Amino acid sequence: DVKVTQSSRYLVKRTGEKVFLECVQDMDHENMFWYRQDPGLGLRLIYFSYDVKMKEKGDIPEGYSVSREKKERFSLILESASTNQTSMYLCASSWGAGANVLTFGAGSRLTVL
């Protein structure tokens, strides 16, 4: 089974801190995605990547950046965390031609105080 592992299940950070959310997949998938999920708003795409060192903005990239130095790892970075970034963050991956058959991680619940 494809596994998408997110490094932290729960994080609590202070406003202004730099936050790293790590995601690793073990099936050599080309595509990786970061979503956030908030009550009543569903899942919203933050950033995605179709290849190493490649990234593209999703629907809500403001306040976030990403890094993909290796194929299996896709990191989401909050340069200066704010309270409105308190959310559930979900990482997903998929293989090239099956771009919309996503495998998701369990999620990282971030609270910014």
Add this chain to the structure above:
Amino acid sequence: DAKTTQPPSMDCAEGRAANLPCNHSTISGNEYVYWYRQIHSQGPQYIIHGLKNNETNEMASLIITEDRKSSTLILPHATLRDTAVYYCIVRVITDKLIFGTGTRLQVFP
């Protein structure tokens, strides 16, 4: 992009078939129908997808009407573990998925 309409919630008795409807009357010819579900406190899970033919896998069956304007996801023998939010998404294969609010399925004993 085609919009989808799903009932906000449904109930199903354990052991019975759960039939989850999705309306996508503006679907275009190259848009696929995808179904995902999300069990509480977990990430979404892919279930099945199709273009125009009915599809079946180990988890569910997908029935798409001939005019492709609606579809039904069938869980043939629902269990308590199938309690989840089910998302119907219509997208071109090269476009990113957009998750709506889905149908909250409650399976009861």
